[in-house]
Amino acid sequence: MSALRKTEPDLGESMRAKLAGFAATLRDNGFVVGLAEYRDALTVMSGDSASSPSRFRPALRSLFCSRHSDWTMFDEIFDAFWLRRGMKSATRMSGAPQKAPDGVQAAASGARGLGNQDNADHVQRGEGEDAVEAGETRREGASRAEFIGKTDFRHLTHPDDLAEAHRLAERLALAMRARMTRRMRARPRGQRLDLRRTIHKSIANGGTPMQLVFRKRREKPLRLVVLLDGSGSMSLYSAVFLRFMHGVLDAFREAEAFLFHTRLVHISPALRERDPQRAVERMALMGQGTGGGTRIGDSLATFNRWHAKRCIHSRTCVMIVSDGYDTGPAERLGDEMRALRRRCRRIAWLNPMIGWQDYAPEAAGMKAALPFIDLFAPAHNLESLKALEPYLARI
Structure with missing residues (x-):
């Protein structure tokens, strides 16, 4: 590690930690970011382009995007991390993945902040939705079920919250089906009067409609x-x-x-x-x-x-x-x-x-x-x- 430090450009601990956090966020969102890409990014950031995010965005995009899906996702993740915009409830996007079966990754979000720890306080709140802090869930004034119901799935980091x-x-799903079934069965006599069959049955009574026939759609x-x-x-x-x-x-x-x-x-x-x-x-x-x-x-x-x-x-x-x-x-x-x-x-x-x-x-x-x-x-x-x-x- 000491040998690696000697070869890295001197950016200062704050910028180095922020770049490391960005690389980790990209990895959590499916990007292939290794040591070589990180070292090249440090070199880029040591130049004049590091003066503003708009100047080093193209260089980092070229370094970290290796697939079509990476290119389509990069700008939104970049804006959320470096500019603190584009996220509804928090500037955190992803974190340590929860244990899940192979094939479908139940990666949870929020455990790792976007950027260094100094940015943890800059949480952007959306209307009607509570922001989710790392290692903390704010349940004041609402039940746990209400909290989970309003929280974006990617912000559920605690295993108990995920299980709930x-x-x-x-x-x-069960409640939806029960209510919809009751509504569909509330037609005991059919939906519309069947005039043709009512008239046909009235012939035996001299044309007087003694028995009404209703039509009910075959459900x-x-x-x-x-x-x-x-x-x-x-x-x-x-x-x-x-x-x-x-x-x-x-x-x-x-x-x-x-x-x-x-x-x-x-x-x-x-x-x-x-x-x-x-x-x-x-x-x-x-x-x-x-x-x-x-x-x-x-x-x-x-x-x-x-x-x-x-x-x-x-x-x-x-x-x-x-x-x-x-x-x-x-x-x-x-x-x-x-x-x-x-x-x-x-x-x-x-x-x-x-x-x-x-x-x-x-x-x-x-x-x-x-x-x-x-x-x-x-x-x-x-x-x-x-x-x-x-x-x-x-x-």
Whole structure:
């Protein structure tokens, strides 16, 4: 370590610690940042470009971005870290990952601050949402469940909070199904008068309608088809969504679940396990390759070709949970979304990043998908999932 220190430019301990914190944040968000990249970054920062973030941003982007997904994510992470903007509830984005099954990383956020410890006090608060401090949860004036319900999933760092979020997600799915079922069954005599059959029956009574005949639509239960993005950029949200999907498949018997990254995996059989932990473990074995890149267009093409005919009927809502970062051609994603739109009743796209401050759907894949989406909604905490119920009830 002493030999390495001698070869590094002298930036001062504060700037050196801040750069180390930025490199660690990038690693937590899926970037491949090693010792060589860090030393080159120190060299860059020792020059004149270190005078302002706008001047060293291009150099750091070239050093740390090695994949397409890195380039699409870099600017937002850079702004959150160096300029303290772009995050809704705090300038912290990621931290030490929690223990999770292989294949789906339940990385939690907030344990490591963005930047050095001196910046820990500069927490940017969003409207109606409490900021999350490292090693501390502020529950004054609210119950623990309310706190977890309003907290962005990426800020749940304590194992107990994560476990409680998992339980609440499953309970929410069960409650949604119970309320929606009651609403759909509140038609004991049918919906509309069947005039043709009422007149036909009145012939025996000389044309006097002694017996009214009602028409009741043949009910098809709402079917949910959930497609969950298992790529690295979604790793902070995947674990909680898997538990929500387990509750969905347990409560909505007319439901199917798929996981996609560079390929599509049908995970409904695994998630129908009664034991949630066993369900997630089975899913992890089936979904090898998660946590890397994502090809949304190719995955939708697989779904449309091999699964759509079996899974979709006239009252089907396809729910896609993804941040919209696609490493494939945007045109392919648009074509497959158009084909999917012709088959199903509704398409809901849940994007966790909508809950971030100043988010705009600028990714090419997201722009290509938007014209075919009926509901574009946030999915960054339990409250945003609960808000889906009125929408699903109207389908």
